[in-house]
Amino acid sequence: EDKVVQSPLSLVVHEGDTVTLNCSYEVTNFRSLLWYKQEKKAPTFLFMLTSSGIEKKSGRLSSILDKKELFSILNITATQTGDSAVYLCAFITDSNYQLIWGAGTKLIIKP
Amino acid sequence: DTGVSQNPRHKITKRGQNVTFRCDPISEHNRLYWYRQTLGQGPEFLTYFQNEAQLEKSRLLSDRFSAERPKGSFSTLEIQRTEQGDSAMYLCASSLAGGDYGYTFGSGTRLTVV
Numbered sequence: 001e002d003k004v005v006q007s008p009l010s011l012v013v014h015e016g017d018t019v020t021l022n023c024s025y026e027v028t029n030f031r032s033l034l035w036y037k038q039e040k041k042a043p044t045f046l047f048m049l050t051s052s053g054i055e056k057k058s059g060r061l062s063s064i065l066d067k068k069e070l071f072s073i074l075n076i077t078a079t080q081t082g083d084s085a086v087y088l089c090a091f092i093t094d095s096n097y098q099l100i101w102g103a104g105t106k107l108i109i110k111p
Numbered sequence: 112d113t114g115v116s117q118n119p120r121h122k123i124t125k126r127g128q129n130v131t132f133r134c135d136p137i138s139e140h141n142r143l144y145w146y147r148q149t150l151g152q153g154p155e156f157l158t159y160f161q162n163e164a165q166l167e168k169s170r171l172l173s174d175r176f177s178a179e180r181p182k183g184s185f186s187t188l189e190i191q192r193t194e195q196g197d198s199a200m201y202l203c204a205s206s207l208a209g210g211d212y213g214y215t216f217g218s219g220t221r222l223t224v225v
Contacts (some may be wrong), residue, residue, distance in 0.1 A: 042218050043154070043202075043216050045216075102150070104151075
């Protein structure tokens with residue numbers, strides 16, 4: 001059975017800190033890993049990672065995938081209060097393209 | 112195109128009533144997905160369509176749930192004889208075939224069954 005574990009479940013830091021969120025997985029027929037940010041509404045897309053070792057960056061956010069060790073990390077540098085959200089990782093498999101989700105990391109940035 | 116649109120945003124219904132939600136995907140996306148999300152959990156897959164064909168339905172979906180995408184454009188999700196356990200956020204997403212460009216989610220419909 002496919003499994004996705006995100007850690008930590010929740011994290012509280014101060015503005016300006018750097019955070020690293022983890023997503024480990026056991027997924028058969030892996031195709032892609034996606035990171036989403038969810039505030040009060042629907043998840044908003046951050047990154048899609050398919051190849052191991054290639055970092056994706058968008059401003060203060062970056063992510064990398066390690067297909068050998070079966071994990072991905074999402075880094076946020078110089079955090080701001082607007083980064084407070086739940087960060088979800090999800091997988092697409094070759095078999096049917098439905099997303100398999102982790103439970104998320106709840107990130108709270110204190111001013 | 113303004114992205115994936117879901118209606119209504121909120122729905123409060125009495126237990127035992129039927130409810131129907133609508134999702135309008137991004138027009139060029141041929142795949143459409145329904146997910147359900149409860150507090151503190153990641154979204155849970157319900158069903159998906161490629162064009163008008165419903166290709167997969169989760170085992171978690173009881174026979175009170177039905178989804179349609181009659182013309183391969185918008186989709187509806189109906190829940191019959193609602194139960195309190197159906198209270199959740201219902202999310203719709205769309206993608207191009209293969210999903211290689213990511214999924215775009217709508218803002219969801221929050222259902223409260225009282």
